[in-house]
Amino acid sequence: MNIETKRHSLSHIMAQAVKEMYPNAKMAIGPDIENWFYYDFDFGTEEFKEENLKELEKKMKKIISQNQKFEQYDLDFDEAVKYLKENKEDYKVEMALELKEKWVKEISFYKNIMQNWNISYTDMCSGPHVDNSNKLDANAFKLDKIAWAYWKWDSNNKMLTRIYWFAFDTKEELDNHLKMLEEARKRDHRVLWAKLKLFTISQLVWAWLPLLQPNGMIIRKELEDYLWELHKDKWYSRVWTPHLAKEDLYKCSWHAEKFWDELFRVKWWEESFFLKPMNCPHHMQIFDDNQFSYRDMPIRYFEPATVYRDEKTGQLSWLTRVRAITQDDWHLFCRVSQISEEVWTIVWIIKEFYKTMGMLDWYWVRLSIRWPEWKYLWSDEVWDQAEWALKVAAEKYDLPYKVWVWEAAFYWPKLDFMFKDAIWREWQLATIQCDFNLPVRFNLSFTNENNEEERPVVIHRAISWSLERFMWVMIEHFAGIFPLWLAPKQAIVVPVWVDFMDYADKVYKNLKENWIRVSLDSSTDSLNKKVRSAEKMHINYILVVWAEEEKENSVSIRNYKTKEQTTEKVDNFIKNIKIEIAEKNI
Ligand SMILES: [Zn+2]
Ligand SMILES: [Zn+2]
Structure with missing residues (x-):
């Protein structure tokens, strides 16, 4: 029995429990997302509060213990709607009517049957479900919290109560998940970014447009520089494009049509512009202004560029709720026969990058290929070649990949990389996509042999993926204790007493001249207090100086990560820290 079926069945048991406790509540939707689920209800005039979750959970456990059978049956359309209307399930009626528009004639239902053959509950759903509630472990699920959401994400609609919950096969898995959530709460980037002064949210600017403080900018610049370092000897060139472009560009690229609701429009007299939602069309223009021959191919562009999209709230998790996203966007233009070699290089870069982040121990790759029955742009032959190239690259690098079949015509073959962070949360991060569509739309070409x-x-x-999202993943992955090369502050010089300020200043300047990100604590606080405030900022090397150190031209080092205390000559310390930074050790 797969866990999705169990979770899905459990969501019905939750709805059943809600209806038993609140007969007037109306059911909306309850989709399954990985590990975390919700179900939206309209409680009408009644109010459902967080403290009611316990009682609801108890009710669910009781229903599970009643060995209810799940039985499927079909109703024809009119009967189905009649039934739903009788039961005042307004949202389900709306959903059923939407099915009618798709020419559905019969609607699937299921009913829960008690041991005494009474029907306890009925809902519109085609399953699959467990055959009996005894297949569910009453101790392996937990109702987590409640929130509010508009029906269909539309603020003109009614506000519904959303119940979040999660469920697993066993209690042990649930406990592990709860532990992970607890750990995640401690690592919450919103707490850490304030504590480490990385970002600022200004209501005058907009809540969805975080501003980078100097500390945050250091991390971002280091990431960007490292990305470039991995590419620059692979024949990539940097380009730059502005933040605004005419509507026509995105009409040509089809982004205007596809993302219309998500685009920021700018009116200037009679002209219509968009804030750039994608870099691709711009890079097409740069390519197009050259007369390339086959000898020039491939052409590779890089631009870490900020794009603006108002993604519908439903697609945003709390971690990525920003409207300005800086993609580390690279586009390369090549011949079909060159795809595999280019993909090999990119895969090498991805592996190198994630090894440095300490995320290569566990990852997997999704290879998306076309749905055989669909009509796609370009010939089957080209598709075969592109899919083959991605597959060969996946196999050459021994990538743990799974094949995924696209059902939509406008997609293209791609490799998506999923990585797990330090507390085993999965993130989709890197991607390689072969696109046959935009070159046609922009009529791109080069001259062949x-x-x-x-x-x-x-x-x-x-x-x-994007620098903003990646920074947040990194803040939580490292719990705010960054590897030295990413750390906003790498060292701090702390004189025990103001009398040693001159020597402390000398050490500070020496480190600064060696490009180490160092600060000097010149306060009159006690040593303990100075050390504590350095630790609060997660500064890894706290360099305490006193008479002995001055005499020996050394520093007493307190290592924040290892808690070790050692004494070293200043020159030696500088030599070692520079090696640690250059090697990007974790
Ligand atoms: Zn169902
Ligand atoms: Zn692109």
Whole structure:
């Protein structure tokens, strides 16, 4: 029995429990997301509060223990709607009517049957469900919290009560998950970013547009520089594009149509602009202004560029709720025959990058290929070649990949990389996508050996997904204790007493001249207090100086991560810290 079926069945048991406790409540929807689920209800005039969760949980456990059978049956459309209307399930009626628009004639229902053959509960759903509630472990689920959400994400609609919950196969898995959540709460980037002064949210700017403080900017710049370092000897060139472009550009690229609701429009007299939602169309223009021949191919562009999208709240988790996203966006234009070699290079870069982040111990890759029955742009032959190239790359690097079949015509073959962070949360981060569509839309070409115009393939690829999201993943992955190369402050010089300020200042300047991110504590606080405030900022090397150190030209080092205390000559310390930074050790 797979866990999805269990979770899905459990969501019905929750709805049943709600209805038993609040007969007037109306059911809305309850989708399954990985590990975390919710169900939206309209409680009408009654109020459902967080403290009611316990009681609801108890009720669910009781229902599970009643060995209820789940039985499927179909009703024709009119009967179904009649039944739902009788039961005042307004939201289900709306959903059923939407099914009618899709020419559905019969609607699936299921009923829960008690041992005494009474029907205890009925709902519209095609399953799959467990056959009996005894297949569910009453101790392996937990109702987590409540929130509010508009029906269909539309603020013109009614506000519904959302119940979040999670469920697993066993109690042990649930306990592990609860432990992980507890750990995640401690690592919450919103707490850490305030404590470490990384970001600022200004209501005058907008809550969804965080501003980077100097400390945050250091992390971002280091990440960006490292990404570039991994690419620059692989024949990539940097380009730059502005934040605004005419509507026509995105009409041509089809982004205007696809993302219309998410685009920020800018009116200037009679002209209509969009804030840039994607870098791709801009890079197409840069390519197009050249007369490339096959000898120039592939052409590779890089731009860590900020794009603006108002993604619908439903697609945003609390971690990514920003409207300005800086993609580490790389586009390369190549011949179909060059795809595999290019993909190999990108895979090498991705592995190198995530090894440095300490995330390569566990990951998997999704290879998305086309649905055989669909009609796609470009010939089957080209698709075969692109899919084959991605598969070969996946196999050459021994990537743990799973094949995924796309059902939509506008997608293209791609590799998506999923990594797990230090507390085993999975993140989709890197991506490599072969695109045959945009080169057609922008009529791109280069001259081939026969002096004919040939259409390039575009490979979109991101290593970190976006710098904002990646920084947040990193803040929580490292629990705010960054490897030295990423740390906003790498060392702090702390004189025991103001009398040693001159020597402390000398050490400080020496480190600064060696490009180490160091500060000097010149306060008159006690040594303990100075050390504590350095630790609060997670500064790894706390360099205490006193008479002995001055005499020996040394520093007493307190290592925040290892808690070790050692004494070293200043020159030696500088030599070692520079090695640690350069090697990007974790
Ligand atoms: Zn169901
Ligand atoms: Zn792109």
